[in-house]
Amino acid sequence: MTGRPVPDAELDEALALVNDHREGPGAASRPSAPSGAPAATQPTPTAPTPASASTPAPSPRSEASGEHGHTTPWPAARARAARAPRPGAAATPVALDQALGLILAAPLTALTDLPSFDTSAMDGWVVAGPGPWDVRAEGILAGHGRPEPLTDGEAVRIATGARIPQDATAVLRSEHGRTDDNGRLHAGREVVPGQDIRPRGQECRSGDQLLPRGALVTPAVLGLAAAAGYDTLPTLRRPRAEVLVLGDELLTAGLPREGLIRDALGPMLPPWLRALGAEVTAVRRLGDDAEALHKAITTSDADLIVTTGGTASGPVDHVHPTLNRIGAELLVDGVAVRPGHPMLLARIRPDQHLVGLPGNPLAAVSGLLTLAEPVLRTLSGRGNQAAYTAPVRDDVQGHPHDTRLVPVTLRSEHAVPLHFNGPAMLRGIAAADALVVVPPGGAHQEQELEILDLPWALMASDGGVCFT
Numbered sequence: 001m002t003g004r005p006v007p008d009a010e011l012d013e014a015l016a017l018v019n020d021h022r023e024g025p026g027a028a029s030r031p032s033a034p035s036g037a038p039a040a041t042q043p044t045p046t047a048p049t050p051a052s053a054s055t056p057a058p059s060p061r062s063e064a065s066g067e068h069g070h071t072t073p074w075p076a077a078r079a080r081a082a083r084a085p086r087p088g089a090a091a092t093p094v095a096l097d098q099a100l101g102l103i104l105a106a107p108l109t110a111l112t113d114l115p116s117f118d119t120s121a122m123d124g125w126v127v128a129g130p131g132p133w134d135v136r137a138e139g140i141l142a143g144h145g146r147p148e149p150l151t152d153g154e155a156v157r158i159a160t161g162a163r164i165p166q167d168a169t170a171v172l173r174s175e176h177g178r179t180d181d182n183g184r185l186h187a188g189r190e191v192v193p194g195q196d197i198r199p200r201g202q203e204c205r206s207g208d209q210l211l212p213r214g215a216l217v218t219p220a221v222l223g224l225a226a227a228a229g230y231d232t233l234p235t236l237r238r239p240r241a242e243v244l245v246l247g248d249e250l251l252t253a254g255l256p257r258e259g260l261i262r263d264a265l266g267p268m269l270p271p272w273l274r275a276l277g278a279e280v281t282a283v284r285r286l287g288d289d290a291e292a293l294h295k296a297i298t299t300s301d302a303d304l305i306v307t308t309g310g311t312a313s314g315p316v317d318h319v320h321p322t323l324n325r326i327g328a329e330l331l332v333d334g335v336a337v338r339p340g341h342p343m344l345l346a347r348i349r350p351d352q353h354l355v356g357l358p359g360n361p362l363a364a365v366s367g368l369l370t371l372a373e374p375v376l377r378t379l380s381g382r383g384n385q386a387a388y389t390a391p392v393r394d395d396v397q398g399h400p401h402d403t404r405l406v407p408v409t410l411r412s413e414h415a416v417p418l419h420f421n422g423p424a425m426l427r428g429i430a431a432a433d434a435l436v437v438v439p440p441g442g443a444h445q446e447q448e449l450e451i452l453d454l455p456w457a458l459m460a461s462d463g464g465v466c467f468t
Contacts, residue, residue: 081331119164307357434453
């Protein structure tokens with residue numbers, strides 16, 4: 001899939017928007033890097049002090065407010081989320097068999113020449129000088145020490161990967177040579193000096209940079225590191241994430257009944273967060289209990305707390321009052337995007353953030369990719385993925401004022417919008433490869449729109465990490 005890069009000018013224009021209504025305009029371009037000024041600061045009303053609190057609840061410091069004021073344009077919200085946390089922690093040495101999926105905390109430099117000595121690229125004979133050659137009785141196998149030097153007119157059997165003896169001319173492949181009745185070796189084609197010999201340092205020299213800081217450790221990287229002499233890799237630890245599932249109406253087993261529904265987010269979010277690079281330390285089901293939520297947030301040691309539901313202003317929506325109570329700083333409070341506009345991002349401590357997701361499943365996915373993904377990307381040390389676009393196969397209905405995220409499949413260089421894309425639906429996203437970013441007002445057939453790849457689609461295409 002290819003497409004035009006999203007221009008930085010579009011991001012700059014989007015970040016300059018300051019909405020004066022919570023249904024304010026959105027934007028369709030994903031930022032390639034955080035930039036622009038934050039939205040205007042608006043005070044958030046202080047929630048009533050809970051009966052159990054002995055001191056008045058502090059008002060949260062706020063860069064943007066949602067239900068109580070302005071929403072943040074979608075690209076500006078993603079940019080703010082990406083720059084909210086401090087970048088990844090200090091390097092931690094990790095054994096190779098534990099490093100898959102982590103991020104390099106320092107450049108990977110070669111500890112030796114590769115190969116570290118001249119080696120045979122083929123099974124056959126290593127020869128010296130012009131033929132025919134007298135063949136030595138003993139052969140040279142991989143893993144053996146330095147072999148005896150050859151003299152002109154001599155040959156010796158050699159295995160792939162074995163060390164080339166001093167003064168050798170070339171390797172003659174098994175299929176290109178024959179021996180006569182006197183045991184002399186004859187070449188079936190011209191022998192070119194250096195043929196089928198991998199010279200020392202052909203791939204790299206000691207000290208060469210093999211990969212930059214920030215590279216993802218894939219299976220191929222593990223092989224390269226091992227070949228270059230590493231037993232451990234300097235990596236950034238995975239950011240720790242904790243999921244708090246809110247709502248008294250949620251069932252964990254069986255069929256929906258008597259006003260109760262199955263919890264879809266509890267099973268879905270942990271593997272999705274792992275696919276985004278997090279270590280999920282806990283999944284807690286708290287119901288609609290304000291004190292349980294307060295305790296869970298204030299005792300968590302996670303880098304990122306993710307809550308589900310409770311981000312609006314209903315009678316059992318406790319996220320805003322709890323953030324008020326603990327004096328959290330609201331960085332994003334409502335985003336001009338559908339589904340998922342009541343999402344929020346708060347700073348609990350300098351090194352701890354909270355993403356509040358709406359309770360509807362597809363709205364939660366929207367919040368996850370809008371706010372949680374940029375936070376985790378920064379915490380884990382991953383670089384920005386280059387934004388790209390694709391033409392949509394069909395017309396796509398838009399929201400009058402907000403950005404819309406719609407599940408699509410990627411087929412024959414087109415993004416094909418999927419049905420079942422309402423806020424409470426998962427049927428569309430379950431079949432999707434990506435989300436398409438639809439600007440306010442909608443999009444026409446063949447219009448180029450920004451694509452947000454889903455983690456498993458990326459892994460299927462580039463051999464990335466697994467969910468567990």
